[in-house]
Amino acid sequence: METIHLRIQDVCKSFGNLRVLNHVSLDVPQGSFTTFLGPSGCGKTTLLRTIAGFYTPDSGEIYLGNRFMNTVPSHLRNAIMVFQDYALFPHMTIEENITYGLRIRKMPKDQIQARLERTVGYLGIGNLLDRMPGQISGGQQQRVALARALIMEPELLLLDEPLSNLDAKLRINIRAELRQLQQRLKITTIYVTHDQAEALALSDRIAVMNEGKIVHYGTPQELYYHPADPFVASFIGKVNLIRGRVTQHTLEGTWVDVQNITLLVKNHFTYLQPQAEVILCVRPETVRIVRASGDREENAIPGYVTNFIFEGATIRYWVNALDQEWVVDVFDPAEVLPPDTKVFLRLKPERIHLLPGGSQK
Amino acid sequence: MSTRVREPVLFLVIGVLIASLMVFVVYPSIQVFLYPSGTDFIKILMNPRYQRSILNSLYIVVLSTLSATFLGFIYAYAITRTDIPFRKFFKGISLLPLFSPPFMVAFSYIMLFGKNGLITSKLLGLQVNIFGWHGLWFAQTVAFLPVASLVMEGVLQSIPPSLEYAGRNLGASGFTLFRTITFPLARPGVAGAALLVAIQVLADFGNPIMISGDFSVVATEAWMRVEGWADIAGAAVLSLLLLVPSFLIFLFQRYWVSRRSYVTITGKITQIDIQKTGTWIRWVLFLICFSLSLLIILVYLALFMGAFVEGWGFNWTPTLRYVQEILSRSPELTNSLLFSIFAGAGSAVFSITAAYIVSRKRFFGRRFIDFTCILPAALPGIFLGLGYSISYTKPPFDLYGTAAIVVLALMFWNIAMGYQTGIGVFQQISPSLSEAASNLGAGSLRIFREIEIPLIKGPFFSAFIVSFIRAITTLSVVVFIVTQKNVVTTFSIMNLVSDGFYGKAAALTCTLLIIAFGLLGITKLVLGKNVVLFKV
Amino acid sequence: MKRVGFLVLAMLLILGGVFAAGKTEKGPQKVVIYAALDEKTTKELAAAFKEKTGIDAEVALQIEQAGTVAARIKTEASNPRADVFIGGNSNFHSELAAGGFLEKYTSPVVKEAGIDPKLMDPDGYWTGWYLGALCLLYNEKLYNEKVKPLGIAPPSTWDDLLNPVYKGQVIASNPATTGGAYLMMAAQIFRLGSEEAGFEYIRKLHPNVAQYTKGANGSIPLVAQGEAMVGFAWGHDTLKQKIQGNLPIVVVFPKDTGFEIGAASIVKGAPNLEAAKKFIDFLLSPTAGTINARNGYRYPVRSGVELPPGVPPFEQLKLAPWDLKKAADNVDKWKKKWAEITGM
Structure with missing residues (x-):
């Protein structure tokens, strides 16, 4: 039996009158690659941001390991996110961007340096460290954003459509790399996308969302051959x-x-x-x-x-x-x-x- | 040359722009520049009094800019990034000091904070002397806080929220987040706001003439050269002295600070979940906003009281006679309103057209237009007023005693702000938008109406409002060009003050304020949303 | 590119609109007045002139600050609009005359009415038509609270201002910024008979001075508001403000006080020269004198004009001996000396 790493229990969230998350429950196994898949406006990004702690659920609970997370402020969660637009700090060099979180933690310099070398090694961006974010390409920015998250050795890696700003060919390459890296590092990863092909290719588990609800949660094969309803069936493939x-x-x-x-x-x-x-x-x-x-x-x-x-x-x-x-x-x-x-x-x-x-x- | 053949209308517009700038900005400026002789320059520069006032000006500019920018930033931050109560109210109040007709607002400070002041003496029992650098610093801080705050609200709102989310996500919170992410990102905008404040403090003469006491600054010295000694050459030299630093500041802002701006999508207001601010920070911010708002309210309340009591400062019996008298004779109010509307609209059309053409086309004379459109921002009002008085009271441009001379002076004095805003907007609107529309079969007229106008509307109205406010509250530009036929309200206020009619002067100032605020309100209603007034 | 056409059209409309408004009309005979007087006096003078001569008197500019009016005459010199410049002390007119901005004219009325020719420009450019004297003013309430209990009488002489009880309580004015203040400084020199004595007075006064205002009459609102207890200013302006604004101040004309000659002059190249001359003549008439005295509290140069209540007859004022030429010749020197003493 696999261990449950992230447990989401009956979470609701509204913005004004709009209910964005409607009684969402989900168990994410340790070390798995789980994707939230759904059309835009289905609540997948909101759910991800709620896990990151940017939004507080109106009701329901979130547990990471055995820790009750609702009351933990976002900066203490170590659930690190890669943003859709990468959110690289334009006023810092690539190195400063990547080491930002560790510097905030006041980690000793030599340790930061060691982790930095290891992380940029994985991603092959060692030659970019002195540049500014505006001076590198989209694919490189994407790797830097990933490096900035991975260097934190996060308990949970959150990816918010990180490939959507890349061109098709690059997307497929990085997709494969991402999967390999995740399997090597065994970081519990949550990935948000509206691209079903991406979801099928990457995920151990997929949670298909629609109108603020999880309509089907299962392996790619289950979803593909035994969809829970016509929506899931037609959304995937x-x-x-x-x-x-x-x-x-x-x-x-x-x-x-x-x-x-x-x-x-x-x-x-x-x-x-x-x-x-x-x-x-x-x-x-x-x-x-x-x-x-x-x-x-x-x-x-x-x-x-x-x-x-x-x-x-x-x-x-x-x-x-x-x-x-x-x-x-x-x-x-x-x-x-x-x-x-x-x-x-x-x-x-x-x-x-x-x-x-x-x-x- | 090819432009003339291919696009005759464009060629014509460029011609009109260049000709207007030559005639209405360059020509009068040169006239002022040539007025003094070499000895006039030496006489002024060698006089220790003016050397001192140059230092004083720089001193007060640095102090006021720092404090106005600092408080303005706190104000803007509290309004845009925290959940303190009454944010909307604070924002509304902070707009008031934008409308500061000369004399009476400054007089209100004396009324409140002077030796016999309602607050300092009557309430707190203090004997404070407001006159001097400290009083001026205080007044200028409050007066230019809104400009700083408005600029920085825009800057803070245009920082992509994901950057702050990312910072928080990586473990930064509270002050660490502010220190490492929010502030560094806002820094170029803050610098821009500071420089804008600096230029305005440098040229302001309304507050120093009332409350600087024996602390002399260049702007008032220039003014007094004329008023006290009829010495135009001296005034010209002194206002040229003002022109140099303010133009340097402007160039620095334009070509250095704005290049360093990280903000890519300005003006776009993104929804960001306001994070719960730490309790004590929250209260400190609230207290600062509250005190500043209270201060502003008191100053304007004192001004209104001046209009409704028998003797401002010594006889508090209520009366309506000043207000009645003012309303019964109001050609200057009508003039002020009409001239300022025309000048505002003219300035907006001119500056937005210039900005459109400069940012979209490449042509001979482009740099000239660019440079001359920002030049007026650095021109002290007295400088332009003198220039117009010398240049346009004789053929070939004889506009003596007309509405035209006042409207043109106010219009061209204000083109820089609208031009800056326009350039900023057009750089962000992709030309492909109208190409797309044309591609979809829209004709020129349709493109203009359905694509360009909605995009221009924002910068146009902000240019209009800023020009209008500056036009309706200025005295220094108009004092050399008005006659009884084209007299404006600020001129009458000055006369009422010299005749000892302080009640009437207060009543007239209040009426002017109400008109100006009314127009701002109408514009806001028409647009149905916030107008971005100042942008750097 | 048509769309730019709409912008240019809008621009041309606005420019055209303002230019269209810019026509100057040519009418019947008239005189155009630039006045450095208060609004009411100016209006009434214009109306009375029209009644008396049938010539339209158009007040084109009315502003208390004579320097600003004089400056306008200078900037407009290549195409003069004003015919006459009335009001403001004679120094402004002298300076304009020296710059070649004025037309010579000596009114026959001076002789006819037996007006003291010493009140006229020796070079014949300006006409003195009223006199103003310097006064002291004090805040009655502050005096009663702070000084009266000490048994000190209200300030009534220049030397009273030196009393240490007024330390930091005197509002003076700054000759560097305004010509009026220069005359006030000169008054001390003429009153005390020598430069040394005059500047010694200014040195002694300095510790008592709270502020040297930029304008000559800056003390009036400040004393009225209680920012300081005493000050000095032009008597006519002080009386006018006190009476019109009900200011809580007391006006005293000290003995040996300084005075100014209020002048009028014809602008060089005046479009209506004949009417301008008539207007200068008119200013010397009893009618004009009465209007000026009643509204502006200024003393007409011709005797026998009724003064408004509360204004002491000019004859009663004890004036310091005045030397116009000496005052004009020493402007730079005395200003410099003053600046050295006060550090302003």
Whole structure:
């Protein structure tokens, strides 16, 4: 059993009339990389800042280890944050920026120096120390901001969309470095982002947030294949959502009726009663697409291609089937199916996820 | 040359700008400069009295600037960064000293803090002599506190909040945070505010003429050369003496301090969670703000009392007759209001246009416009007044006795502030905004109306208000150019004071204050938000 | 680039607007007055002149400070607007005359009315039309509280001001900043008969002086407000302020007091020279004298004009012998000496 490092219990926070955090509870394991993921305005940054101590929760509790944190002022928390705009102090050199926190702690000079060398070593910014923040590039600023946090050997590392100001290529490089560094240093890290690809690539755990609530908290795989609701399903990755009705449960799995087409789902969703309205979540890459030739196939839906994009490794098709638009990704395509081609969409029974229906638009 | 072909309107505007600056700033300045002879310069410079007053001026400028900036910073900090009560009220009160017509506000200090003063003598039983450097220091500190405080409020508000969050996050708190993050970031702005205060203290003659006693400063000496000895050459030399340091200060502020500013997004007011201030700090700040506000209120209250009692300072029987008399004869109030509105609007249009063109275009004469637009900030009022009196009472620019001469003098005296604000704003507005609009199919008129005007509105109104306030409260600029036909209120106040009508003078000053404040209120209502009045 | 056009249009409108207002009208015969007098006197003089001669008298500038009026005449010299400069002591007029800013004129009225020709400019540029004497003033309440109990009589002579009881209680004025104060200093020299004696008086007075005001009449509000107990100023200005402002001060004309000649002159190149001459003549009339005495408490140069209540007849004043030329010749020297003594 992993140890819980950060525990957030029933936290609420409002700004004026606007409730930004609505009964949020969360346990973050020691040494994990946890991401708060959600659209803008979902409360993820507020939650992060509440953990940092910039905001005090209106109600609820925050524990770090066994310490009750609500009453600890932000400067005594050692939950160090890397800001979205890096917040490098423009009036200090890079070295002064990085060592700022240790100097505030009045750490002896030789120790500061030792830590400084180690930290800039990790990040490869040793040659920048004499410069001013305005004189270095965005990617370098990002590393400096990270160095300024890491040198503190924080109990908790808080990252507020730290990659959002970088260009795409740099973002992917730094993302990988960040993950390696975190795994090496084993610092419990909380990462805030609205980029689901980033979240999937980096995280041990992801908490998907929406409208001030955590809607799903789990591993990337859990979130991807077994999302808790249609919001999570469609926020993470691309998904086809289809309305259906449970017909029966058999040894093979759960049977679903979609507009008189019977589909097998090779997972047992026995909590769903027969006749229950359901939503089928089907990921585009789990669907096979074949030219319609004669008989209807098992677990297949007829339709026709409306459009496609060739993306190199994949072709993405838009297929009209059951009066709705499907997205299908085909890897290593042998041929290109032009629009209006009649096709079958073959669904893998073990890759269909069912959600209780009724509320989905 | 290519400009003329490609953009005839732009060429025309640049022509008008350069011509106006030549005619209305450079020409009168040169006239004053050429008036005294070499012997006049030597006579003034060798006279120990004026050597002393130069030192006195520098001394009082340093003292007042330090204290006004220090208290102004505390004031601004308390208003923007703490949760002390009555912050809005404190802010409102701190605007009052911006409106200081000559004589009567200073007289109010004597009334309160003199030997026979209501507070010093009647309340505290002290025998204090307010006259001298200490009284002047006191009055100038209060008078220029609002300028300093307004500038620094803007500076503090434009520090990105994440920097302070970051500092706190890394373990700094309270005074350590202030010392290592907040103050160093605000420092260039503080320096800018201090220099702005210094220029104004240097040129101010209203307070020293009433309360400096035997402590003579250059601005009053220049004034008295004319009033006491009809010696224009001496006044010109002395005001040139003022011009030198104030212009140096201005250049220093412009080219050194502003370069060191860390503030990138000025004027943007960011929501920052006000942190709970330590209890005793909170009370100290509150006490300072409270005392300063109380002081300001008392000074202006004393002034209002002067308008409503029989004999200010010796007969406290209430009366309405002074106010009635003032209201029954008011051509000068109308003149003051109209001239100042015109001068304010003219100054705003001129300075914002100049700022727009200088920051957006490259052309021959650009540096000239830039330099000449900031020059008036350093010109003492008496200097410009003399220049206009010499230059525009004869052909080819014969504006004697007209509204035009007063409006033009007030207008060009005030272009520097608006120009500075304008330059600051245009440097931050990306030209791509209007390019984007044009790209989306908006025509020139539409771009101007929908993109440029909303962006210019802020700096325009702040330029207008600052010019208006300075225009309606100045005496030194107008005293050499008004006649009975274009007389303004400050001139009448001076005459009432010399005739011993202190009650009437107080009533007239109050009326002027109410008008000025009313206009500020209307502007605020029209804009629906705070106008950034001073920016460095 | 059209948008800049709107800005330039707005600018031109404003500039055009102010220029359009800048036309000067040419009318019937008139005289344009620059007055270093109080508002009421000036207005009434203008009205009476119009009534008497039918010529419009336009008060273009009225301001108590004669130096400022004289300065205006200088700055406007290349295109003079004023016809006459009335009021202010003769030194301002002499200085203008020396600079070539004035027109010579000696009014026939001087002879007709038998006015003392010593009150006129020997060079014929200015006309003395009233006299003002220096007075002492004291704060009645302060005197009653602090000095009267000691059995000391109210200040009535110049030497009374030297009494140590007035230490730090005397308001004097500063010759470096104003010509009026210079005359007050000169008065001591003429009164006591020699430079040495005069400056000795100033040296003795110095410890008692609380402040040397920048203006000649700076003592009036300060004594009235109780900032100091006694001071000296021009008698007519003090009486005017005391009566108009109900100031709680007592005005005393000490014996051997100094005085000034209030002058009037015609500006060189005056647009309305003939009317200007008539106006100077008018200033010497009993009508003008009465107006000036009634409102400004100034003594007309011609005798027999009724004085307002509370103003002692000029004949009763004991004046120090005055030497205009000596006073004018020694300006720099005496100012310097004064500065050495007082350290101001």
